[in-house]
Amino acid sequence: MIELKSATKTVICIGSGGVGKTTFASTLAIGQACQGRRVLVLTIDPSLRLAQALGIPKDGDVHDITDPFIREKGGQLFGCILDHQKVFQEFILSAAGHRLADQDIKKLTENRLYHQLSTHLAGSQEFTSLYKLNQFVKSNQYDLVVLDTPPAQHTWQFLRAPEKLSQLFNEGIAQWFRSGHQQDVGFFKKIVNVGTVQVLKALEVLTGAEFIKELSLFFKAIQNWQQPLQQQVNDCHKILTSQQTEFVLVSALDSSRILESQKISNEIVQEGYNLTTLVINRCYQWGDQDLRTSNPKVGEILQYYRKIEQNLTALSSEKRFQRLSVYKAPEVSQNDWHVKKLYEVYSQISVLR
């Protein structure tokens, strides 16, 4: 079992890919719901099996997935699989919709840069996750919201996502590209600043005039975004740094995770976020009998796993991570994914430190 502070309203599960973060987020949500709370789990691209086990359709909406087992324990569980493109669209419409005419919206959604932006841009997935999180936390409909974060190469990419996106729309850049294009009098003529002209020329040498044209159309279409976006960035920052938000770092029994967990923990703590928990996921419970095995090959592997566990646990003895609790969670066989089983797994999570 994982002990959260009673005031905690948001849990953000972070960690790099392959550690079973999504499964863990769901396990935690089920566990908390079984303690009688009203819990929402926001997941990102769960495997089909896990989605089926939880009973969440992949339509981007919130679904009541309270099954009889959870209801018996007095809790409620809601689930949502984020559909990033849908959320991004939702944000655009809410931010600029009442100011944009229908034809402008159409023009925007047909713009190839917009298209790439909403599908490919690293950062927009992160942004949409936080956008939704903000919405659900603000709604006050849930006792607890558990967020599973998108797989990122580095956690800081996730945490900086809102700022990164807001840079794109900040007054400065947008201003440049919006100015010239309304008239045929030459693209750069209206811009008085000499530096700006040169920068744009440099960009044109690099990319060609066509690219600049697309870019200019794009910025023109989104000229009213800065304010709502800035609001989002502020709100997200508020949630991320709130004392009612706990960060849970999910790690695994793998040598590469030791260094990585150390780095991630450092980043989170430095940014001023409230890292409370480290979970070593997909472990197994060994006993003394196992370590006395006469088979050297098995013995070597067991010792190796044990050393990794010790090294990960040692993180919490470092001064800056003093309030960090370390847990280990058992491996769940993939054939066995259903709510009751995940609750069993949750009950088996044991504290190491």
Added chain:
Amino acid sequence: MATQKIHFFTGKGGVGKSTLAASFAYEIARNSAASNILLTELSERPFYQDFLQVPTQGYTPVRIEKLSKNLALSLWSPQECLREYALHLLKIESLYKLFFENPVSRSLIQVAPGLQELAILGKVTSSARQHGPAMNFDQIVIDAYSTGHFLSLLRAPKAMSEVIQFGPMGEQSKSIDRWIRNPDFCQIHLVCLPELFPVTETIELYQQLVQEFGLVPKVYLNKYLDLNISDLQDLSESTQNYFKNTIQIQNESVDLLKQSHVRFQKMKLQPTLDSLQLVDEISSQLESGVV
């Protein structure tokens, strides 16, 4: 340079692609006396610096003498790649400074879709295309992005050339795209774990790369537990079950790959926490090349 070759390593997070990329670079460096090998990482923050315990890792390649005199290490962030390319193209230092030291253009580059990917691939293929600053490496081993991002990396030149058909960027995009589709020049290495979900994803990616790019990737089944049921006899029941389950999943993964006619190499789990020893042992396994 007659036959330069580039190797991309990709796979889901945590499968060990960086370790395998380093081991692969090390293996070819120590086995071909005259060659000049570069190991590079596509990232803004270095991983290898700590992992290989070297004093610095940056954009300019640095020799890693303690591994092999033929091996150099670098770190390629998209920003640096673009900056170098821009300087090469713009020639005028002050103009380039004006452009790159401008916060607006900096953030623009960060968010302009496809531009970063293009800069990276432009750099990777610059010697082959004889465009941009020369790099004298016979082989470049790239610890690339993980699976999803990797596909968008490879797709960027074509996508960009469709959006921007004319001008220098359109031309460059087309030429980069041609080179990465050349199987004599570009080799992709897919690293995956012997688990069902990752293996299924790897097979899909494998087939996609064959179909879309005409490239046949090499596949590695990493961290393979070299154990039999008979090795488990004196373990407690729960631990036995844990390993039995693992072994069964491994076998199913192998069957899946075989059914899909994907050739692969098993890479045994090396139970060591010493990264240099790990690289050494994996490179020996790569050398023996049992497929």
